[in-house]
Amino acid sequence: MSEKKQQVTRRQFLNYTLTGLGGFMAAGMLAPMVRMAIDPVLQESGAGDMANVGLAVEDITNEPQRVDWTITQVDGWYESEVTKSAWVFVNENDEIQAFSPICTHLGCVVSWEGSEEYPDQFFCPCHNGRYYKDGTNVPGTPPTAPLSVYEHSVENGMLYLGQPIPRGEA
Amino acid sequence: MLQKIYDWIDERVDVTPIWRDIADHEVPEHVNPAHHFSAFVYCFGGLTFFVVVIQILSGMFLTMYYVPDIENAWRSVYYLQTEVAHGQIVRGMHHWGASVVVVMLLLHTCRVFFTGSYKKPRELNWMVGVLLFFVILGLGFTGYLLPWDNKAYFATQVGLEIAQQVPFIGDALRTLLAGDPTIVGAQTLARFFAIHVFFLPAALFALLGIHFILIRKQGISGPL
Numbered sequence: 001m002s003e004k005k006q007q008v009t010r011r012q013f014l015n016y017t018l019t020g021l022g023g024f025m026a027a028g029m030l031a032p033m034v035r036m037a038i039d040p041v042l043q044e045s046g047a048g049d050m051a052n053v054g055l056a057v058e059d060i061t062n063e064p065q066r067v068d069w070t071i072t073q074v075d076g077w078y079e080s081e082v083t084k085s086a087w088v089f090v091n092e093n094d095e096i097q098a099f100s101p102i103c104t105h106l107g108c109v110v111s112w113e114g115s116e117e118y119p120d121q122f123f124c125p126c127h128n129g130r131y132y133k134d135g136t137n138v139p140g141t142p143p144t145a146p147l148s149v150y151e152h153s154v155e156n157g158m159l160y161l162g163q164p165i166p167r168g169e170a
Numbered sequence: 171m172l173q174k175i176y177d178w179i180d181e182r183v184d185v186t187p188i189w190r191d192i193a194d195h196e197v198p199e200h201v202n203p204a205h206h207f208s209a210f211v212y213c214f215g216g217l218t219f220f221v222v223v224i225q226i227l228s229g230m231f232l233t234m235y236y237v238p239d240i241e242n243a244w245r246s247v248y249y250l251q252t253e254v255a256h257g258q259i260v261r262g263m264h265h266w267g268a269s270v271v272v273v274m275l276l277l278h279t280c281r282v283f284f285t286g287s288y289k290k291p292r293e294l295n296w297m298v299g300v301l302l303f304f305v306i307l308g309l310g311f312t313g314y315l316l317p318w319d320n321k322a323y324f325a326t327q328v329g330l331e332i333a334q335q336v337p338f339i340g341d342a343l344r345t346l347l348a349g350d351p352t353i354v355g356a357q358t359l360a361r362f363f364a365i366h367v368f369f370l371p372a373a374l375f376a377l378l379g380i381h382f383i384l385i386r387k388q389g390i391s392g393p394l
Binding site: 037038040041073075076077078106107 | 240327328342345346348349350351353355356357360
C-alpha cells in the first residue's frame, strides 16, 4: 500500500457499483408499474367538452327551468349514456346562469321552489337544504357551499353546457 | 408414519429449533386466563389475528366466484349468495368477520392502552399496530365497494369525497383511488379490487410479521 490516502477502497468501489446496479434494476422494474398505477392522475382532463342541451337561448326565462341532456361518458374501457341536469335561467343582469342540481351537502338533487314554504329558493328534500336564486346556500341550512355553476356557451342560438365548477365555501 | 416423515425431514433440515422458536414459549401467569380469569383481555390480539385468518381464507374462496367488473360484479355476488351451496355462509363469514375484526382490534388497542403496554421499549410495536389499524380500515373501505350495489356505490362516493378533502393532494389522491377524477365506475371497481385483494393484504402480512417478531423479541409486558 502506498502512503497516499486512498479516496475509495476497492471494497467501497465494488459496494457502490453493486448498489448502483441493484438500484437501476429495481428502478427499471418499478418505474413502469408505478407509472401505470398513477396514469389516471396524469391524464389530461376531458373538460372543455361542451354539450348541446337542446334548449334555445330565446326560451331561457327569468324562472329557473330544469334541462336534462345525455352525454356519452367514457370510463376507461366502458362507455355509457349518462343523463345530466341543470337549472337554467337569466338573472337580473341578463346573464345566463346554469346551476348544477347536486346539493353541496350530501349530493341529493335540488329543485327550484321544491318546497311550497320557500318560494324563490332552490330546495333539497333530503335535509331541507336551501339556496337563494343566485345559488348561494341559505345560512343555517345544511349546505356549506353554493351550487356549482356549469360552464356555458351559446352557439347558433342554442345553449351548450360543459362541466360543473364548484364555487367554494361561502 | 407421520413421525417417520417428520424425522426424515428433521434429520436433513433440522426444523425442530425453528418450530420451537415459533410456537414453544412460556405464557406468563398474569396473561393466562386459567390463572386469573380477568386475563382474558390479553386474548384480544390473538382473536383479532384469528378473525383475520378467517377473512383471508373466506376471501380466497370468494374470489372463485366474484368478478370485479361493473356489468357482472353484482350478479356474481347474487349468484354466489343464492345459487352456490354454502355461498351465503362463506360470504356471511367475510361480511360479518370484517366488522368483528374492527371490534377485536379496538378491544386489543384498549387493552394495550390501559395496561400501558405501549410504553418503552414497546413504542415501535404500538406504531406498527396503528399502521395495521389503518390497513384494516382500508381493507374494510375497499371491500365495501366490491358487491357493487347502491349502498356500496354511495358509501364509496362519500369515502372518495372525504379523501378529496386532504389538503393539496386531495384531488390527485381521489383520482389515484378511483381511477378517474369524477366517475365512480369501471376503473374504480377494478382498482378497489386490486387494492383489496393484493396491495393491502401484502402490507398486512408484512406489518403482522413485524408485529409478531417484536412481541417475541420483547416479550409480553409485565403485570400491572
